[in-house]
Amino acid sequence: MDRLEKIVLVFASGLxxxxxxxxxxxxxxxxxxxxxCLPPEVKPxxxxxxxxxxxxxxxxFYVAQMWRFDPEVxxxxxxxxxxxxxxxxxxxxxxxxxxxxxxxxxxxxxVNAYTVTLDKPGVYPIICHEYCGSAHQNMVxxxxxx
Ligand code: CUA
Numbered sequence: 001m002d003r004l005e006k007i008v009l010v011f012a013s014g015l016x017x018x019x020x021x022x023x024x025x026x027x028x029x030x031x032x033x034x035x036x037c038l039p040p041e042v043k044p045x046x047x048x049x050x051x052x053x054x055x056x057x058x059x060x061f062y063v064a065q066m067w068r069f070d071p072e073v074x075x076x077x078x079x080x081x082x083x084x085x086x087x088x089x090x091x092x093x094x095x096x097x098x099x100x101x102x103x104x105x106x107x108x109x110x111v112n113a114y115t116v117t118l119d120k121p122g123v124y125p126i127i128c129h130e131y132c133g134s135a136h137q138n139m140v141x142x143x144x145x146x
Contacts, residue, residue: 094129
């Protein structure tokens with residue numbers, strides 16, 4: 001192997017390492033987390049619902065289907081953690097809660113989970129970000145934080 005070729009390979013490998021460390025640092029600074037595995041007490045579900053725990057914490061169980069989310073509109077308290085559980089009835093859908101880090105995939109037969117806290121009052125659209133059919137663009141729900 002040519003000497004210059006070796007230098008380029010070492011330099012490129014070093015850059016890869018730097019970029020990887022920069023990615024890890026950015027994820028840590030932005031508090032980006034990989035959604036956790038499902039707690040064993042959460043069973044698969046087919047209907048959307050909203051639970052309020054004794055301490056006031058909300059648990060939202062979303063079901064995505066062509067072309068809506070169930071539940072569609074939910075009021076949540078500002079500044080308190082909200083547990084989101086997500087599944088799908090038919091095909092794979094996306095779930096992005098605007099202006100937050102809540103970004104999940106809704107997969108039939110599986111449940112994904114994420115906990116989010118909304119610090120400002122307002123209307124937060126939830127949109128499907130995975131193409132799921134002819135009315136994909138109409139798939140939206142709302143969290144109303146107050
Ligand atoms: Cu559901 Cu796109």
